Amino acid sequence: MKLPLHLILGLWLTTNLFVWSQNGLPLESLKSYPFPNELTAAATGTRIAWAINQEGKRNIYVAEGPIFQAKRLTNYLQDDGQELSSVSLSADGKWVVYVRGGDHGSNWNDDLPVNPTFMPTPPKVQIWSIPFEGGNPRLLGDGETPVISPKSDKIAFSKGGQIYTAPVDGSQTATLLFSARGSNSSPVWSPDGSRLAFQSNRTDHSFIGVFTDSQNPIIWVDPQYKRDSSPRWSPDGKKLVFVRTNGLGGKPDSVLSRRLVPWHLMTTDLSTGETKTLWKSPNRLNGSLPTTHGGTNLHWAANRIVFLSYHDGWPHLYSLPEQGGSPLLLTSGNFMCEHIKLSSDGKSLVFSANAGNTPQDIDRRHVVKVSVDKADMQILTPGESLEWSPVVLGDAQSVAYISATAQRPPLVSIIAFKGGSSQNIALELIPVNFPTNDLVIPKQVTFKTPDGFTIHCQLFEKAGGAAKKPAIVYIHGGPPRQMLLGWHYSDYYANAYAMNQYLASKGFVVLSVNYRLGIGYGYEFHQPKNAGSNGASEYIDIKAAGEWLAKQPQIDPKRIGVYGGSYGGFLTALALGHDSKLFAAGVDVHGVHDRTIERTRNLMLPDQYEKAPDAARALEVAWKSSPIAYVNTWKSPVLFIHGDDDRNVRFSQTTDLVRRLEDQGTPIETMVIVDDTHHFMLHANQVKANKAIATFFEKKL
Structure with a gap:
C-alpha cells in the first residue's frame, strides 16, 4: 500500500526528531x-x-x-x-x-x-x-x-x-x-589627507612621527625616553593628542607584586612644536593603562578629547576640554564599555556595554550612545538579545550593529540613532536547516568561591533526560574574555557557544565559567592578586564550578568533565592535574603547560647585574602555577588538540606534556591539526576538532 505524501513526511520528521533526541x-x-x-x-x-x-x-x-x-x-x-x-x-x-x-x-x-x-x-x-x-x-x-x-x-x-x-x-x-628607523605602524591621516601621523617603535622607547611629503623631513613629536603611541588629529589638523607611558628599564622591581602602569595624555601644537601634558592617570593600580578592547580608545572629538580609563573600578568613558582640566565621566555604573566608535560629526559615541535593567544584563551586551560633552547615556537596544560593534552611519540618523539572541545567530542590524525598532539585515543567510528553535536558552548561574569572589556562569541543559546526567565545565581562553547568555561577538567563542549547545543536545549539562582574570566584572576581578604565573588563583574558580555541579541533584558527580582552549586549555590541564577525583576526563585544546618557559632566563640570568628581588621565588611560583608540576597526580584521561602553526601558544607546550603523560602511563588521546593556527582558520578543521571533543566525552563520561 502506498502511503500519502503527508504521512511519509510526518514519518520522516518523527524519525529524524527521534534521531536528534538520541544523537544530539x-x-x-x-x-x-x-x-x-x-x-x-x-x-x-x-x-x-x-x-x-x-x-x-x-x-x-x-x-x-x-x-x-x-x-x-x-x-x-x-x-x-x-x-x-x-x-x-x-x-x-x-x-x-x-x-x-x-x-x-x-x-x-x-x-x-x-x-x-x-x-x-x-x-x-x-x-x-x-x-x-x-x-x-x-x-x-x-x-x-x-x-x-x-x-x-x-x-x-x-x-x-x-x-x-x-x-x-x-x-x-x-x-x-x-x-624611517624602528618599526613604523599605526598610520593616521590628517583630516584633510595631506599628512600622516604614525608610531615608530624602537624597542625600549617609541616616537610619534608626522610625514608630509618627500620634500619635507619627518617631524618627531617631542621625542623623550618614553613610549608614545595612539596619535590622533584635532579636527582642524593643527594638533595631535597621544598616549605616553614610561620607557623600558629602571631598577628591577618585584615580579610577584601587582604593578602600576601610569600613562599620560599629551597634546602637541604642530606649528610651534609645543607639547604639554593634558591629563595624568591616577597614581593607583586601577589607574593603570587599560587593557580591555581598544586600550585607551583615544579620540579627538568635537572640541573634546575622549578616552577610556579603569580608574573608577570599571572601564568607562571620559572626556576633557582640548585645553585640559578635570575629566567628565560620561558613563557611570557597574558595567564596561567596549567596541567604542566616534560618530563622523564628532559629537557622539556609540559602544557596547554589559548594562541594562536586569541582573542578567551583566552577562550580555547592548548598544549604547552618549554625547562627548555630557553624561546623557542611552541604551538603544535593551532586552534579552545581545548587540555589539555599533557604528554611526554617515548621515548621523542610524546606527548599524551586530545582534543575536540565545538562539538566533548573529546578523547585522540597523536602528534609528534616536532609538526605536530595529531591522535585521540578511536574514536569508541563516540556512533553512539551522536548528534555531532547538537551541537551549542558557541560564545565568552565580556562586561564591572560598576566597570571596562572585563567579558568573552560563548553564546549558536540555529538558528531560536521565535522572543523573554527565556534566562538563567549559573554560574560555584569553583570559580577558567574558562568555555571554547568547551568541558571542568573537568568531572563536561563537564556535564555543555552538559547541556547548551541541554537547547539551547530546545530554550533557554544560557550565561555562567566567573566572577571575576575565572582563565584565570590574578591575579587581580583571586584575586579581596571585593570578596567572603568579599563583594561578583563577583555578579556585574552576574547582568551585566543578564542586557546584557535583552538588546539583540531576548531576552524576562521578561523571564531570572539563574542557577549554588556550588559557582554557591551561586551566583544563591544571584541573586534571590537581583534581582528577573531581574531573573524570578533559579535553585540552592548545593550552599552556609550562609557565617558566621564556621566563627563566630573564628572571635568573637577566642581561644586567641586577635581578628582581623576588626572582627565585617568582620562578618557583611560576613552576607551581604550571600543569606540568602536577603530572604525578594526573590520573584522568585527556584528549589533546593543537594546530602546529599556532601563533598564540607554542605547539611545543603540548608536545612536552604529551611526553610526560606518556612516560607515566596516563591515558591520553591526541589530535594534531597540521598547518592550521590557534583559531582553526579552516572550517573543516574546527568541525573535526568539535566532533573529536564530543566523541571523547561520550566515551569517557
Whole structure:
C-alpha cells in the first residue's frame, strides 16, 4: 500500500526528531551559521560594509539605506582558511578596502601566510579594494592595516616595519611612502589627507612621527625616553593628542607584586612644536593603562578629547576640554564599555556595554550612545538579545550593529540613532536547516568561591533526560574574555557557544565559567592578586564550578568533565592535574603547560647585574602555577588538540606534556591539526576538532 505524501513526511520528521533526541543536533547544521564581523560605515551617506564567515567561506557584504538590502561583493567560495580583516569604507562610500590572509588574532607572525589546505605555493597576505557598486577586487599590495585617506583616493599601510601607499583603485603599484628607523605602524591621516601621523617603535622607547611629503623631513613629536603611541588629529589638523607611558628599564622591581602602569595624555601644537601634558592617570593600580578592547580608545572629538580609563573600578568613558582640566565621566555604573566608535560629526559615541535593567544584563551586551560633552547615556537596544560593534552611519540618523539572541545567530542590524525598532539585515543567510528553535536558552548561574569572589556562569541543559546526567565545565581562553547568555561577538567563542549547545543536545549539562582574570566584572576581578604565573588563583574558580555541579541533584558527580582552549586549555590541564577525583576526563585544546618557559632566563640570568628581588621565588611560583608540576597526580584521561602553526601558544607546550603523560602511563588521546593556527582558520578543521571533543566525552563520561 502506498502511503500519502503527508504521512511519509510526518514519518520522516518523527524519525529524524527521534534521531536528534538520541544523537544530539546535527553538528554540520549547527556550524552552518553566518558570522558577521568587521562592520564599518562610510563617513557620509548610509553605506555600510562587513565581512561574513559562513562555513569557512569568507566574503565582503554591503548594504545602503533606506532599504539596506545585503549584497555580496566578493566570490571567495572555498573553505581555504583565508581570513578577511581591516575592512573599511572610503569616506565617499565608493570603495571597500580589506586584507585577505594571515591570522590577525595572533600574538606573533600575524602577517605571515596561513596555509591549512597545504597548497605548494602558499597564499599571500594582501590588501584589496572593490567598488561598492560591484566589480572585481583590485590588488593594492602585500601588507596589512590599511587606512583610507579622507580624500578617498589612496591608502597607507604597514609592511615590514615601514609605511607604504597605493591608490585605492589599484591603478598603480604600491610604493614606499618613507623610510624611517624602528618599526613604523599605526598610520593616521590628517583630516584633510595631506599628512600622516604614525608610531615608530624602537624597542625600549617609541616616537610619534608626522610625514608630509618627500620634500619635507619627518617631524618627531617631542621625542623623550618614553613610549608614545595612539596619535590622533584635532579636527582642524593643527594638533595631535597621544598616549605616553614610561620607557623600558629602571631598577628591577618585584615580579610577584601587582604593578602600576601610569600613562599620560599629551597634546602637541604642530606649528610651534609645543607639547604639554593634558591629563595624568591616577597614581593607583586601577589607574593603570587599560587593557580591555581598544586600550585607551583615544579620540579627538568635537572640541573634546575622549578616552577610556579603569580608574573608577570599571572601564568607562571620559572626556576633557582640548585645553585640559578635570575629566567628565560620561558613563557611570557597574558595567564596561567596549567596541567604542566616534560618530563622523564628532559629537557622539556609540559602544557596547554589559548594562541594562536586569541582573542578567551583566552577562550580555547592548548598544549604547552618549554625547562627548555630557553624561546623557542611552541604551538603544535593551532586552534579552545581545548587540555589539555599533557604528554611526554617515548621515548621523542610524546606527548599524551586530545582534543575536540565545538562539538566533548573529546578523547585522540597523536602528534609528534616536532609538526605536530595529531591522535585521540578511536574514536569508541563516540556512533553512539551522536548528534555531532547538537551541537551549542558557541560564545565568552565580556562586561564591572560598576566597570571596562572585563567579558568573552560563548553564546549558536540555529538558528531560536521565535522572543523573554527565556534566562538563567549559573554560574560555584569553583570559580577558567574558562568555555571554547568547551568541558571542568573537568568531572563536561563537564556535564555543555552538559547541556547548551541541554537547547539551547530546545530554550533557554544560557550565561555562567566567573566572577571575576575565572582563565584565570590574578591575579587581580583571586584575586579581596571585593570578596567572603568579599563583594561578583563577583555578579556585574552576574547582568551585566543578564542586557546584557535583552538588546539583540531576548531576552524576562521578561523571564531570572539563574542557577549554588556550588559557582554557591551561586551566583544563591544571584541573586534571590537581583534581582528577573531581574531573573524570578533559579535553585540552592548545593550552599552556609550562609557565617558566621564556621566563627563566630573564628572571635568573637577566642581561644586567641586577635581578628582581623576588626572582627565585617568582620562578618557583611560576613552576607551581604550571600543569606540568602536577603530572604525578594526573590520573584522568585527556584528549589533546593543537594546530602546529599556532601563533598564540607554542605547539611545543603540548608536545612536552604529551611526553610526560606518556612516560607515566596516563591515558591520553591526541589530535594534531597540521598547518592550521590557534583559531582553526579552516572550517573543516574546527568541525573535526568539535566532533573529536564530543566523541571523547561520550566515551569517557
